[in-house]
Amino acid sequence: MLLVAGWAGLLHAQSMPEPGDGAGNNIAVQLLADGPPVAGKHWTLALHFTPKSAAWHGYWANPGDAGEPMRLQWALPKGWNAGDPRYPVPQLLDIAGLANYVFEGPYTVLVPIAVPEGADVANAPPISLRLDYLACTDKICVPERAKLTLYPGQAKSDARFDQWRADIAPDLDRKASFAIEGKQLRLAIPLPASADVPSPHVFIENRDLVSYSAPQSFHRKGNFLLADIPLGAGDAPQTVTGILKLSDGQGVRFAADPGVVPSGGTVVGASAAGLPSVWWALVGAFLGGLILNIMPCVFPILSLKALALARAGGEESGARRDALAYTAGVVLACLALGALMLALRAGGEQIGWAFQLQQPAVVVALLVLAVAITANFLGAFEIPGIAISGAAGSGSGSFATGLLAAFVATPCTGPFMAAALGAALLLPWGEALVLFGALGLGLAFPFLLLGFVPPLRRLLPRPGQWMVTFRRILAVPMALTALALAWLCWRLGGVGFALAGLAMAGLIVFGLSLFWNPALKTRRRSAASVAAIAVAVFALAIGMPKLVHPPGAAESDVIAAQPFSQAALAKARASGKPVFVWFTADWCLTCKVNERTSIEREATRVAFDKAGVVPMVGDWTRRDPEITAFLTQHGAAGVPLYLWYPAGGGAPQQLPQVLTPSLLESLAQGTAPGTGGSARPEAG
Incomplete structure (x- = not known):
């Protein structure tokens, strides 16, 4: 198709053929009228195109990646005015990866003519039209011209007008809304929930606004059809116009103004165009889980995996059993967290990914686990499957380790799989859970490889006394994790809540050390440990919620930022100044x-x-x-999210989730790469 574009440019540069009536062109054209004109009313003319063979096609108002729209030069009686051409629903033609908006076979474009009051229509001078248009096959394009004439007083009605009117995409009686979020154009097109939409596609009339060949995704939410279309190279417009194709040959014309485009809904249009986005989301989820293995926030959990991997250096069956058990624990935890989040959202709760770290009780439970694991590494007690003894691996211990790894590690996924998690909030339950499962599989994949590939496993050092020392060393990052969780307890519930959490953790560790201390008799250690743990659990369940008194919001050290709210953001934008909004959490590394x-x-x-x-x-x-709803509107399942609103209004620019030190300075100075002095939408 690049050759097509080249041919078109070459032919444009050559001398044009002499104007004719268009009858002998590769796509012949006729100018016809719907009867004689009436003074003071609109009169409809038709441009009827007929290709000389099925190989030739014409173009819509926006031709897509290649081609040219037709150009009309009218010579009308004084006071008469021609309106914008009205087109049928175009077709999507893909040639060599280039998407073109075309008409194959005969097609008709209608043009309204405004006839003034008092016009002498019977003696009106002739109407002439010079029409330039492009006729193409899949191998060559030919620019064509026709000079057409019509005498208003002699115009007769054509019986085909009823069918031609039926072919034109009718206007919606309500305005649509659009928003530019990241690198997506999002549309909310009013359409009754009862309307059948078997194969939707949006043809955008604004040139270069969207990527014509990129897949489009569609959801139904009440009486709206929601469309997500990847952006192209064009600037953000004030209005978006186009045609929504409902099925072959059927569609509606819409105009959209800036506004709120809701998220969620049910996926519609299960066609090949929608599948790549799901598959790419799966790839993103898997890679997010895989990269998560090297994230600093996951290092304490990696220590548990390292100990398990060393144990797996023994017999073949034990290594595979451990790998499968660990993988099952990781995947099950990711599925459970994802299902719980989706269920709560379906029930009306405004929550996002890593919601568990917003719950004080959950953070206390993690604090208890971190303190207990630290004590275990230091040798205070030995739990089978977690302690290092050089024996065969424990399937139950690996399963529990996988559960814990996924539960603690998933909040760190944001920078690597924001698109996948955002898609999970919009997809049906089944597809969304597959995404969460892919995240777990990526997180467990290295351990799974070591369990099933003996050469990799042989690279691990042999079990020995070094493992005891190594375990003591690993107590350091686990202790730091416990301190971080204690700090988070303070941020969530205040000083009293954090101290109570540490006290509960200490009491539970004391009970565990009694229960698993082989120096004590079974009956004695059981009674003591059960009593201690019972007191701790009772205090945790009954007493600690009363201690929750969250401290005030953390103040910025350098930047004097005001708290976010929709009203505050609207007021700031109305001032005409640039606005930088960042969304954060104390538990987000x-x-x-x-x-x-x-x-x-x-x-x-x-x-x-x-x-x-x-x-x-x-x-x-x-x-x-309010923050959760705002994140969802911008396709984010969690934090961080960074938005830059340019001065004087305009669409926000979504910044990368990993910032560089100079990016914000460059934006403030209007010199950020690709902005040309003003921010343009782009995704991180």
């Missing part, structure tokens, strides 16, 4: 790293002050339905 390295910097503050930037922060440490 990526968020904290970005804040330390790129946001809370003196250089950033100075650049913001000079540009008059309004900084705004959304703290998602605790549940906040």
